[in-house]
Amino acid sequence: MTGRNVTSQPSATAFAAVDPAPGALETPVVALSGVSRSFGPTRALDDLSLTVRRGEILGIIGRSGAGKSTLIRCLNGLERPDSGRIEIEGRNIVGLSESELQPIRRKIGMIFQHFNLMSAKTVVDNVALPLKIAGWSKAERRARALELLDLVGLSDKAGAYPSALSGGQKQRVGIARALSARPALLLSDEATSALDPETTRAILTLLKDINRKLGVTVVLITHEMEVVRTIGDRVAVLEAGRIVEEGEVWHVFSDPKTELTQSLLSGVRPQLPAHVASRLATDGQEVVLGVDLTDPALGDGLFVDILDHLPATVHFLHGGIDHIHDQPVARFFLTVPREPAALVEDVTTYLRSINARVEVLGHVSRPV
Ligand SMILES: Nc1ncnc2c1ncn2[C@@H]1O[C@H](COP(=O)(O)OP(=O)(O)OP(=O)(O)O)[C@@H](O)[C@H]1O
Numbered sequence: 001m002t003g004r005n006v007t008s009q010p011s012a013t014a015f016a017a018v019d020p021a022p023g024a025l026e027t028p029v030v031a032l033s034g035v036s037r038s039f040g041p042t043r044a045l046d047d048l049s050l051t052v053r054r055g056e057i058l059g060i061i062g063r064s065g066a067g068k069s070t071l072i073r074c075l076n077g078l079e080r081p082d083s084g085r086i087e088i089e090g091r092n093i094v095g096l097s098e099s100e101l102q103p104i105r106r107k108i109g110m111i112f113q114h115f116n117l118m119s120a121k122t123v124v125d126n127v128a129l130p131l132k133i134a135g136w137s138k139a140e141r142r143a144r145a146l147e148l149l150d151l152v153g154l155s156d157k158a159g160a161y162p163s164a165l166s167g168g169q170k171q172r173v174g175i176a177r178a179l180s181a182r183p184a185l186l187l188s189d190e191a192t193s194a195l196d197p198e199t200t201r202a203i204l205t206l207l208k209d210i211n212r213k214l215g216v217t218v219v220l221i222t223h224e225m226e227v228v229r230t231i232g233d234r235v236a237v238l239e240a241g242r243i244v245e246e247g248e249v250w251h252v253f254s255d256p257k258t259e260l261t262q263s264l265l266s267g268v269r270p271q272l273p274a275h276v277a278s279r280l281a282t283d284g285q286e287v288v289l290g291v292d293l294t295d296p297a298l299g300d301g302l303f304v305d306i307l308d309h310l311p312a313t314v315h316f317l318h319g320g321i322d323h324i325h326d327q328p329v330a331r332f333f334l335t336v337p338r339e340p341a342a343l344v345e346d347v348t349t350y351l352r353s354i355n356a357r358v359e360v361l362g363h364v365s366r367p368v
Helices: 012-016 070-074 098-105 123-133 138-151 167-179 197-214 225-231 249-254 259-267 296-300 302-309 344-351
Strands: 030-041 042-052 057-062 084-087 108-112 185-189 217-221 234-238 243-247 286-294 316-326 326-335 359-362
Touching: 030 070, 042 070, 042 108, 042 243, 057 225, 057 259, 070 084, 070 185, 070 217, 070 302, 098 234, 108 167, 108 316, 123 138, 123 167, 138 167, 167 197, 197 217, 197 225, 217 225, 225 249, 225 259, 234 249, 234 259, 243 249, 243 259, 249 286, 249 316, 249 326, 286 344, 296 302, 296 316, 296 326, 302 316, 326 344, 344 359
Parallel strands: 057 217, 057 234, 108 185, 185 217
Antiparallel strands: 030 042, 030 084, 234 243, 286 326, 286 359, 316 326
């Protein structure tokens, strides 16, 4: 069997990058086209097309019922679409029999919100389980499982049972198990949703590390925008079984185009202060502007220059500069007096001239 040789240097082997087949580098790890899946009258996936590039971390976000779980189940062959193609490393898996799906499922590791560990098995046996199913010898699978426990920082827990582990440790075991058969693709279904913020950060750091060191492509489904923002390279927004917005994380997070994305990201982007938002009206002496800007010079004084450039009657309400994957992005709110009439236009023209996106959010009466 290929890919099961174990060397005498566990860590080196565990960290070795996944070797793609010749020519596979250009093939996306996942390519979906025109995938539909209905349950009675509900179209859970609706003519969905999506490509996952090799080596990337793709976050899939969407409201409850958007079709995220159905999508992930289609990717690992647990759900059959009514129509469309699902290619895993170039092979269409739609229509394959269970036995034909087995080797493809081995290329896909899966981690879950509630870890799904076997309570009657030790940590090392949990990690080795997929290898047992794949027919590895006892010695080989134990050696591989120990390498992976080393990779996830749990060498000292090999003989423990899951009940003796914390949530974060259980998820590390889940990650080690998912990686045991050297998958090309790791599917993460709300893997940090049951963890506290500190443990979440540690698990995300581990996932990013694994992605970079092993070259494993990661698709993560989550309702936690912070997760995508922290480790995602790209993000796809799902609504009613379709992708409604897709792009690099820093780009989508700094300039979300659809109302759905704006609403999903409201917790991780500066928002209009509540005392102003509650008073927004179609009339009032002050116009409220929302401004989004991405520019490498933002961190080098551009932000201060912009504020300096504005007339003294324009007030900065709230916002600032953030960094998403080292890209400085600014989002802020201004009030501009409605009179003189040309002022709002002058301010808007200036901000647009430096490539900011400016939105008139409404009016408020003084005092703001
Ligand atoms: N086995 C099923 N039988 C009937 N309806 C289903 C089934 N699976 C999913 N659905 C429906 O398909 C739609 C998409 O469901 P899905 O579970 O994929 O959404 P989701 O985005 O994962 O939601 P959540 O975030 O709440 O888990 C929903 O309307 C759901 O009720």
